[in-house]
Amino acid sequence: MTLIEEIHSTTPIHRETDAGGLRGLRVRGLHKVLGGRTIIDNLDLTVRDGELVSLLGPSGCGKTTTLRMIAGFLAPDAGSIQVHDREVSDLGAEKRPSAMVFQNYALWPHMTVQNNVGFPLKLRRLGKKEIEQRVDAVLALVNLLHHKNSRPARISGGEQQRVALARALVQEPELLLLDEPLSNLDAKLRVKVREDIREIQQRLGITTLIVTHDQEEAISMSDRIAVMNAGKIEQFSRPAELYSRPETEFVATFIGSLNRIEGALVNGVIVPGDDVVGIRPEDVVFTLHASFDARPAVVERVVPHGHFHEIYLKRDDATLRAFASGLPPAPGDRGHASIQNALTFRQGRLVTTTRVTA
Amino acid sequence: MTMITKRARKSAARLNFSRPLSGLFCVLMVVFILGPLAWLGIRAFAESWTFPNLGPDGWTLRWWSVVLGDETLGRAVQNSLALAALTVLVSACICLPAAYAFARYEFWGRRTFLIGLFALNAFPKMGLYVTIASLFYALNLMSTVLGVLIVHVLGTVVFMTWIPAAAFAAVPRSLEEAARDAGASKLRVFFSVTFPLALPGILVAAVMSFLASFDEAQGSYLIGAPDIMTMPTQMYTLVLNYPNQVAAVFSILLAIPSVALLLAAHKHIVGGTLAEGFQIK
Ligand SMILES: Nc1ncnc2c1ncn2[C@@H]1O[C@H](COP(=O)(O)OP(=O)(O)OP(=O)(O)O)[C@@H](O)[C@H]1O
Ligand SMILES: [Mg+2]
16 A cells, blocks of 8 residues: 655745744844855754754855854854844854854964863953863863863863863853864764763753764754755754655755655656655665565665665666665575655655555 | 895995985085084184194184273174164064064055065165165264164064064964954954964064174164174174184174074974974864
8 A cells, every 4th residue: 555645845945943032043044155156045044042953064065154154253245143132243253152162173272271261261351260160160071170281282182172162161152153073083982072062062051053064963963953055954854854854855865865766656666757756775675575566676786884784676667775784685686675665856845755554 | 036136236225325425415514514613613712823734823812802802892792782682673563563464364465565575685785785875864864773773674574574474374263263252352362372373483583583683794884883883893893903813703702692592592492382382283
């Protein structure tokens, strides 16, 4: 039995549900032209109070540019930026209630860890004692009290990252901005630090915007993800929804993996057509024995990925990629492949999701 | 097989050949650099040194007493030190802001200015000084401290602009942005982040400017003599009136401040805390 859901997607690409109050970050109509090219195109973005939002997109889509405008290092050509209901777009970076963690950490090499973290407080003319207390507290939070008197050059990359985070947190910002905060760390450390960041963010309830091009990072950390492409936000929703119900073809191909086939899906078979059918590899099921609405398939190629395998299956209507765990089939094996779920896109927009149920 | 051994033998041969060659090169370097210094050192204590003899005819401290007994010398030393310090100060005040602008801002004529600074040094110095002198006559600046100071500052502009400009440019912008983000005004960013990080480069420029001013003779002589005498200009006078052993003594005296300054700067720039900051990018 095939169940087809129609989606009437006349609604705007990203839905926003402002939770009543205007705390958090609210960006409206942000626009920036650089070198004659429109880099940021009329962008809207809302981060609710205490929420962690990731700005996710491919290289060059304008993530850093957006973040730098929010932080105040770059003046937008048009648009408004509000932090906790206060317009900040006319303020310099030093007057904004946001604090930023830089991609390269940007720690001052001539100051100790303690002085790096204490510098923002020194600028606020706090007393020596209070500065020391607050620095100690935040260094304890990021687990770095023992490196208080070290120079940034003498500590590891992960520790430098935490100092940068501490320097931002000590300002008690209304908005925390992070630009690719984990990209300079090795794979293992990245997982640990992102958990640390998420844990601290939730504990302090701090409104946070993170720029990243790593979808795994975004999916694992964020309350919501704004997928960005060519200066626009394509979709803004919860991580799970982004994956199961991508609103555009771009989002579907960018998040996770996708079999992209031109045509239409009719009764589990691809037939020629003008639309685009997208099928997640995990929704392609390969069995050796025949089953309901499965079609004969030949294994063309098997690519190991560690804990699972990627299998290229040739059917008479299309070649499909499938994920399989356990013992993989060998190239040349014959069996049957069925499609369990599919997304149909017309002119780049999602029109139907198809669920095949036995 | 044979190819490999042949190649191995060839490289071994090259090694055998290059070792004595580099040794010879080192000896030549030592002779070239230390030879004149040794000669100077011996000369300063020599009674006299007649041609066919390998060593001096006798030893004496007479030349030292001649030089040190000259009461004009004390004044010349004071003049030189004060003038060099003042030159560095004035030059820094004029050139450091320019260096910062060259490093951080794009403006019309930026490249022309930078190249022009080199052109200033490429000119034959004497020609420049003669032109300046005729101008200074008109402005009544001949034989004045200000006149000599201007000439000295002119000679240091290239160091004080190019080296600090490179040092400022090497300070990562994100470090300045991080300070702005932390709440620092532009001025505060400069004094808390940019300046301390560019300081080693600025110190190098200051030392070079100090030495350039300290050694400057042509312009000082033309503009300042005989009223304002510095060590190098005093040396002209002494050398003309005394046997050339006096010149040797004077050269050694002239070198002392330079060497002392270089040693002090070396400690700070290469080995000290300033270098430490540069391990991080
Ligand atoms: N000053 C500039 N002049 C002209 N073009 C610029 C300028 N700054 C950025 N761009 C362009 O704007 C686009 C977006 O840049 P941005 O740095 O925001 O990308 P990004 O999404 O952060 O990419 P990445 O993931 O690689 O960091 C790029 O195509 C870049 O070439
Ligand atoms: Mg970027």
